[in-house]
Amino acid sequence: MSLTPQSILNQINRRSFLSRTSLGLGATALASLAKPDWLSAGQAKGGLPGFPHFAPKAKRVIFLCMAGGPSHLETFDYKPRLAKLDGQSMPESFTKGQPIAQLQNQQLKCLGPIFKFRKHGQSGQEISDILPGIAGIADDIAIVRSMHTDQINHDPAHTVMNTGTSISGRPSMGSWVTYGLGSMSDDLPGFVVLTSEGGRNPQPISSRQWGAGFLPSKFQGVQFYSNGDPVHYVRSAPGINRDQQRNFIDTVGKLNRLRDQQVANPEIESRIAQYELAFRMQTSVPELMNFDDEPQHVLDRYGVKGMDGSFAANCLLARRLAERGTRFIHLYHRGWDHHGDLDRYMKICCGLCDHPSATLVKDLKERGMLDDTLVIWGGEFGRTPMFQGKGATAGRDHHMRAFSMWMAGGGIKGGVTHGETDELGYHAAVNRTHVRDLHATMLHLLGIDSQSFTHRFQGLDARLTGVEEEAQVIKPLLA
Secondary structure, eight states, rough: OOOOOOHHHHHHHHHHHHHHHHHHHHHHHHHHSTTTHHHTTTTTOOOOOTTTSSOSSSEEEEEEEEETTGGGTTTTOOOOOHHTTTTBBHHHHHTTTOOOOOOOTOBBBBEEESSOEEETTTTTTEEETTHHHTTTTTGGGGEEEEESSSSSSSSHHHHHHHHSSSSSSSSOOOHHHHHHHSSOSSOOEEEEEEEEEEESSSSOOOOGGGGOTSSSSSGSOOOOOOSOOSSOOSSSOOOOOHHHHHHHHHHHHHHHHHHHHOOOOOOHHHHHHHHHHHHHHHHHHHHHOOOSSSSSHHHHHHTTTTTTOOOOHHHHHHHHHHHHSSSOOOOOOOEEEOOHHHHHHHHHHHHHHHHHHHHHHHHHHHHHOOOOOOEEEEOOEEEEEEEEEGGGGBEEESSSEEEEEEEEEBBOOOOOEOOOOOTSOOSESOOOEEEHHHHHHHHHHHTTTTTTEEEEEEEEEEOOSOOOOSOOOGGGGBB
């Protein structure tokens, strides 16, 4: 064989590869025998090489979204000064030049808190009487009172909360997390979405809120439904048995691989993976959604009898998903848009969401799962200190300058309150926390450096936390 510069280089590369990787391959084989799930926890299930960047505190996230924007002034942020000014004109110094949603060109008057607040737990967290369940886990949660966002209306504010930007079509946070870390389950999606409703004017939630954007489509959220099939088309067609379905999947997979050899499109790989996952879900999803294996005392604690589509049932389902390896679980409860009849609808929404939220945290804690499960609770924005409407049916308008959220588990220090608003709850004033700071903290707890977590899109290294300014990890909340 004649020697050419290229053939010599090929020989060197082969020798170098064999000599340098033999020990590594042997070590990898030994590790995989000793711990079979070691390799599958990374790239084999969709994670990126080198992820996580450092030892994570949390393995998974359960995000409890109170869609519509719960009032921070009736839940976690008591304002004595606002109570004293109830019914009086709102000081112009707070509102002049500020964006207002539906109260534009109207006389602005203060609405004091309509529920009492008390201190709870050894930590003395101050929480409204309308939330007795969450008050009971005061020492397990960290309350952030200084949240603020960029958008004042529901859909764009949800878009900021979910994607870090108001630009439609960007990847959701659940997609970013599963793109970086992959799934921990072979039989269920890595990112699952559940919805419930109850309260005033349930706002629609667009499916793009859990879309993958410019990331591969296999990382988009999968919505589970409470009525009919939990996932569309999860059942085989009538007359098709499991062996026939398996043959169909194999044949389609071969055709897709032939096409991929011609065009090398990453979406074809996603399509193959999703066909395989869907086949496995035909067995795993019915088992997941069947609560018959739950002890009666667990069903009683959550207040559920079965999969009835309630927020309580979705909280129990979230725990079951977490046990089975789903990485990101996003629950939306639609009904918190309280422009009017605030007293009535706060009681309805808190009645539906307070106890199950607290029960989920307690259940995870008792099962030893809270330590590595990050639970986040809150809406897309808050509500104004000014009232909207008249008399006993008054409500509050959208508010982007200040709102409250809480977190628990997954490396969060319980029993602490972070940040403050001004004396009327209008502006986040101390330790102001943007939604992107929340994202940076979530990623940090998952072992991801948010500044290094990028995906090249249209010539830009895009990030969940944005490129406009550096998002900050909320370090006082870390255990």
